Amino acid sequence: MKLLRYGAAGAEKPGLLAADGTIRDLSSVVGDIDGAAVTPEALARIAAIDPITLPVVEKVERYGACVARPGKFLCIGLNYADHAAESGLPVPAEPVVFMKATSALSGPNDPVIQPRNSTKLDWEVELAFVIGTECRYVDEAAGQAAIAGYFVCNDVSERAFQLDRGGTWDKGKGCDSFGPIGPWLVTADEVGDPGDLSMWLEVNGHRYQDGSTRTMIFKPGFIVSYLSQFMSLQPGDIVTTGTPPGVGMGQKPPKYLSHGDRIRLGIQGLGEQEQVVVAPI
CATH class of the missing domain: 3.90.850.10 (Fumarylacetoacetase-like, C-terminal domain)
Structure with missing residues (x-):
């Protein structure tokens, strides 16, 4: 999977790059791409979702840092x-x-x-x-x-x-x-x-x-x-x-x-x- 964050600085949303090249909104699945979202259990939950069922992000003005709020x-x-x-x-x-x-x-x-x-x-x-x-x-x-x-x-x-x-x-x-x-x-x-x-x-x-x-x-x-x-x-x-x-x-x-x-x-x-x-x- 390719996970990402998009949107204005400080207001990024979590997303996923689908196989068809579209970006899908993951907001209904995870709050952000952060420590809680990259555990094996969380990644398995994301992987189990059919990206086609997620909303398409029509236009991305900006990609944020792909991981939010790292401790180190x-x-x-x-x-x-x-x-x-x-x-x-x-x-x-x-x-x-x-x-x-x-x-x-x-x-x-x-x-x-x-x-x-x-x-x-x-x-x-x-x-x-x-x-x-x-x-x-x-x-x-x-x-x-x-x-x-x-x-x-x-x-x-x-x-x-x-x-x-x-x-x-x-x-x-x-x-x-x-x-x-x-x-x-x-x-x-x-x-x-x-x-x-x-x-x-x-x-x-x-x-x-x-x-x-x-x-x-x-x-x-x-x-x-x-x-x-x-x-x-x-x-x-x-x-x-x-x-x-x-x-x-x-x-x-x-x-x-x-x-x-x-x-x-x-x-x-x-x-x-x-x-x-x-x-x-």
């Missing part, structure tokens, strides 16, 4: 061997973990807001997933089974905030609009092998990232197992898993985003996003 927005850094090489850093022995603020979440086609004093605004196409089953100290197999579905994430990053100003990475990762997710959440049963998906990102029509999850160091099931050793994971928690090479920081010379730049990105089977960079409010 967890991220794995340097998780592609070729991206670590591009960054001039060794392949990590264990996953590099950081967090984005949940307020960074935005719709897949919402503008990217360049923060005040930003000088090194960067892009990262990433495979993300949402937890469907609570996890504590789980093994890799249970970790894989706990994933409800996958989606595209642009891990927008401000490298000067992240790397040049001391402390942790978080302040360069959690600015408003730095977490576009969607356009839809594709349930795990429909994705197949998340370790074999092509992924790409373009800026102003030029393709900078053209990679695959095949070069991922730590796979999704292992990531869930690893994280569960340090914190419990609840349904609705989001995890994004790192990026292949081709980020702006890795260009020679480095290239960063500025107002008016247009970003397009996508992952095989998970859809595409498009954002325009705008000035801060």
